[in-house]
Amino acid sequence: MxxxxxxxxxxxxxxxxxxxxxxxxxxxxxQRTLLIDLDPQANATSGLGIEPVDEISASTPMMGEAALAEMVIPTRFPNLWLVPANLDLAGVEVEAIRSGDHLTRLRDALTGMRADAPFDFIILDCPPSLGVLMTNALCAADEILIPLQCEYYSMEGLAKIVGVCEQLRQSGANPALQLCGILMTMYMRTNHSNAVIGEIQKHYGDIIFKTVIPRTIRLAEAPSHGQPIIQYEPGGLGSAAYRALAKEFLAREGVKAVTMAD
Ligand SMILES: Nc1ncnc2c1ncn2[C@@H]1O[C@H](COP(=O)(O)OP(=O)(O)O)[C@@H](O)[C@H]1O
Ligand SMILES: [Mg+2]
Structure with a gap:
C-alpha cells in the first residue's frame, strides 16, 4: 500500500x-483506491457527488478519537472509496497547534490501515496552505505528487514545496518521503506554457510526468455534476489525459495495469 x-x-x-x-x-x-479529502472546503467530496457529513472526516481520527477505517465510505465506483471532508478539519489546525505532536497525527491515524492494507493506493487531497493539514499529509505520505500550472510564477512555489519536503526528510519527520512526480496542469498550446515546461524540465528532468493535463472546460464542469471526468465525458481529452496519467503513475510505481480497454 x-x-x-x-x-x-x-x-x-x-x-x-x-x-x-x-x-x-x-x-x-x-487498483483498490482510497481518496482522503483533507481540505475543509470538501471539493473532492462534492466532486464525487457526496455531501459532507457531520462526524465523518479525517478530523476525529487525527484527534485520536476514532479509527480512520470508520470514516471510509463507498462511492458509486468499484474499487473507489472516500474519506470525505467536513468543516471539522479546520478545527484540527487549531487543536493540533495548541497541543504537541501535531505533525504526525495523520501518520498515526494511518497505522492500522498500513498494517491491514485494504487498499493499493491512498490519495491525499491537500488543502492549499503550508499549514497543519498539509504538513500532516507530507509526514504521512510515502510520496508527493505536485500539480503545477503551466505558468511562470509556478516555479517559485515549486522550489518552496520541494524545499519543505527536503526539510521533512532531513529533520527525520519523514525521512523516506519521495517525490512521485511533477504534473503540469491546465496546459494550453502557447509559447508561454511550453517555455515554462522547458524551464522546469531543465531543473527537474524526468521527475515531470510525460502526461500533461490540458485545460478543458469539461474538467472544470464535471465536479458540479458530482462526477469524475471518466464518467462525465469518457471519450474526451480530459479523460484521455487522466487515464494516461494513471498508467504512467502505475508504471513508475512498478505496477502492471491490466485493463479490458487495452
Ligand atoms: N485541466 C483543467 N482544465 C480546466 N479547468 C481546470 C483544470 N484543472 C482544474 N480546473 C479548474 O480549476 C479550478 C481549480 O482546480 P482545483 O483542482 O480545484 O485546484 P486546487 O485543488 O489546487 O485548488 C477548479 O475550478 C477546477 O475545476
Ligand atoms: Mg483543492
Whole structure:
C-alpha cells in the first residue's frame, strides 16, 4: 500500500481535480483506491457527488478519537472509496497547534490501515496552505505528487514545496518521503506554457510526468455534476489525459495495469 499526497501550497493549481480523477482512473484500472479529502472546503467530496457529513472526516481520527477505517465510505465506483471532508478539519489546525505532536497525527491515524492494507493506493487531497493539514499529509505520505500550472510564477512555489519536503526528510519527520512526480496542469498550446515546461524540465528532468493535463472546460464542469471526468465525458481529452496519467503513475510505481480497454 502506498500513500500519495497531492500537494502544492498554492490554490487553484489542479490538486483536487488531479486527486479525484487520478483516483477514479486508478480504480478503473483495478487498483483498490482510497481518496482522503483533507481540505475543509470538501471539493473532492462534492466532486464525487457526496455531501459532507457531520462526524465523518479525517478530523476525529487525527484527534485520536476514532479509527480512520470508520470514516471510509463507498462511492458509486468499484474499487473507489472516500474519506470525505467536513468543516471539522479546520478545527484540527487549531487543536493540533495548541497541543504537541501535531505533525504526525495523520501518520498515526494511518497505522492500522498500513498494517491491514485494504487498499493499493491512498490519495491525499491537500488543502492549499503550508499549514497543519498539509504538513500532516507530507509526514504521512510515502510520496508527493505536485500539480503545477503551466505558468511562470509556478516555479517559485515549486522550489518552496520541494524545499519543505527536503526539510521533512532531513529533520527525520519523514525521512523516506519521495517525490512521485511533477504534473503540469491546465496546459494550453502557447509559447508561454511550453517555455515554462522547458524551464522546469531543465531543473527537474524526468521527475515531470510525460502526461500533461490540458485545460478543458469539461474538467472544470464535471465536479458540479458530482462526477469524475471518466464518467462525465469518457471519450474526451480530459479523460484521455487522466487515464494516461494513471498508467504512467502505475508504471513508475512498478505496477502492471491490466485493463479490458487495452
Ligand atoms: N485541466 C483543467 N482544465 C480546466 N479547468 C481546470 C483544470 N484543472 C482544474 N480546473 C479548474 O480549476 C479550478 C481549480 O482546480 P482545483 O483542482 O480545484 O485546484 P486546487 O485543488 O489546487 O485548488 C477548479 O475550478 C477546477 O475545476
Ligand atoms: Mg483543492
Amino acid at each position: 502506498k500513500v500519495i499526497a497531492v500537494a502544492n501550497q498554492k490554490g487553484g493549481v489542479g490538486k483536487t481535480t488531479t486527486s479525484l480523477n487520478l483516483s477514479a482512473c486508478l480504480a478503473e484500472l483495478g
